[in-house]
Amino acid sequence: MSARILVVDDIETNRRLLEARLSAEYFEVVEAADGLSAIEAARAHEPDLILLDIMMPGMDGFETCRRLKADPALRHIPVVMVTALDQREHRIKGLEAGADEFLTKPVDDVALFARVRSLLRLKVVMDELRLRESETEVESDALTLGGRIVVASTDGAAGQRIVDMFEAPFQARLTCEPLETLRHARTADLVVIDLTTARFDGLRLAARIRSDAETRQTPILGIVDSDDRAAMVRALDLGVTDVILRPLDPGEMQARARTQVRRKAYADALRDRLEESLEMAVTDALTGLHNRRYVVSRLRQNLDALERSGEAFAVALIDIDHFKRINDSWGHQAGDAVLKGFADRLRRELRAIDIAGRYGGEEFLILFAGADADDALEASERFRAAMAREPFQAPGSGEPVAVTVSAGITVGEAGDDVEDVIARADAALYEAKSSGRNQVIAWRRRAA
Numbered sequence: 417m418s419a420r421i422l423v424v425d426d427i428e429t430n431r432r433l434l435e436a437r438l439s440a441e442y443f444e445v446v447e448a449a450d451g452l453s454a455i456e457a458a459r460a461h462e463p464d465l466i467l468l469d470i471m472m473p474g475m476d477g478f479e480t481c482r483r484l485k486a487d488p489a490l491r492h493i494p495v496v497m498v499t500a501l502d503q504r505e506h507r508i509k510g511l512e513a514g515a516d517e518f519l520t521k522p523v524d525d526v527a528l529f530a531r532v533r534s535l536l537r538l539k540v541v542m543d544e545l546r547l548r549e550s551e552t553e554v555e556s557d558a559l560t561l562g563g564r565i566v567v568a569s570t571d572g573a574a575g576q577r578i579v580d581m582f583e584a585p586f587q588a589r590l591t592c593e594p595l596e597t598l599r600h601a602r603t604a605d606l607v608v609i610d611l612t613t614a615r616f617d618g619l620r621l622a623a624r625i626r627s628d629a630e631t632r633q634t635p636i637l638g639i640v641d642s643d644d645r646a647a648m649v650r651a652l653d654l655g656v657t658d659v660i661l662r663p664l665d666p667g668e669m670q671a672r673a674r675t676q677v678r679r680k681a682y683a684d685a686l687r688d689r690l691e692e693s694l695e696m697a698v699t700d701a702l703t704g705l706h707n708r709r710y711v712v713s714r715l716r717q718n719l720d721a722l723e724r725s726g727e728a729f730a731v732a733l734i735d736i737d738h739f740k741r742i743n744d745s746w747g748h749q750a751g752d753a754v755l756k757g758f759a760d761r762l763r764r765e766l767r768a769i770d771i772a773g774r775y776g777g778e779e780f781l782i783l784f785a786g787a788d789a790d791d792a793l794e795a796s797e798r799f800r801a802a803m804a805r806e807p808f809q810a811p812g813s814g815e816p817v818a819v820t821v822s823a824g825i826t827v828g829e830a831g832d833d834v835e836d837v838i839a840r841a842d843a844a845l846y847e848a849k850s851s852g853r854n855q856v857i858a859w860r861r862r863a864a
């Protein structure tokens with residue numbers, strides 16, 4: 417996986433050292449010597465990851481990190497803090513500043529690349545979401561957010577000690593069986609797996625959580641022994657999101673959990689917005705009316721409301737008469753102009769609560785809320801007359817193009833599905849067409 421990495425350190429030798437090792441792994445490296453130029457470089461180069469020194473003159477790493485994470489344009493970039501001292505306070509302070517990870521100088525290659533790979537994998541997912549969601553900004557200010565935490569350990573006493581490290585607003589629960597863990601993971605914000613317990617394949621459990629569709633996005637914090645570097649690397653490669661080393665420190669445990677929960681809340685919010693924006697993609701590009709998918713989904717809602725509380729509604733299926741002839745004699749541009757003009761007039765004639773959508777090429781579906789067949793007939797007739805009264809003008813020549821419409825009306829009936837309603841409206845429309853066009857006809861049940 418190639419990526420651009422911003423290396424921030426006030427000492428040139430340190431930068432050169434990291435640069436050499438990262439370049440050897442085919443990472444592209446950008447450098448900055450202090451906090452302010454790091455923020456500038458982050459804006460200019462859009463790195464995939466930032467390696468940030470803590471001790472720097474002027475703005476230190478903590479403050480730099482805080483500023484990066486406060487900037488909506490930069491906060492998604494993972495930050496790894498590089499500290500000379502493996503100090504607990506530094507780690508916690510860094511996590512509170514929004515750092516995603518820590519490395520202790522001198523930086524160990526294996527640890528460095530395992531962390532980098534794991535964070536880059538995560539960033540690929542986040543970028544994908546952000547890309548589709550480029551317009552809206554998602555608040556990730558969830559510092560006060562609690563979270564449901566599932567602790568997995570086969571050692572009951574050790575597991576309970578881990579559970580006890582979490583204070584409110586976290587809610588932690590201990591699970592000692594993998595199936596139990598998997599079940600609770602589905603509603604959890606974080607799963608903590610003790611990878612140090614004997615006769616317990618925590619890595620297999622982590623892989624299961626990663627592969628289950630319902631828990632794929634759930635962060636996993638793995639507990640490993642500080643001297644077991646191989647376990648750490650394997651865990652990160654298998655999709656464990658973060659690793660904490662024994663001996664465990666409750667402050668660090670809470671801080672790491674908070675980071676993971678915050679990140680999940682951010683990703684969830686992005687995902688929700690994405691779904692929302694897909695839902696919003698409901699407009700027909702040419703006419704500006706709703707599209708077919710949307711108008712059909714509203715029709716389905718109307719049927720549900722009818723079923724639930726007897727709310728009546730009527731629909732009209734309206735078709736432009738001889739539309740093909742308009743296209744053939746005046747060209748497609750004229751056809752498009754007629755469709756647009758049709759939509760404008762329709763918008764003028766309809767009530768605010770009526771829903772109009774382009775159902776097919778020159779076919780439109782109107783939903784009249786709370787209306788019976790007579791209401792819909794009257795409204796559609798008014799619209800039909802308005803269309804027939806005033807011709808459109810052909811684009812370019814300005815010559816008048818006479819356009820008439822036909823419409824079929826029906827009302828929603830108990831037990832209908834969408835297809836039933838459309839079929840009746842379509843039958844009435846067919847009747848309007850076959851008996852001369854330029855008219856509105858309501859569907860009537862015929863004796864067989």
Ligand SMILES: [Mg+2]
Nearest residue numbers: 426469471472
């Ligand atoms: Mg320094």
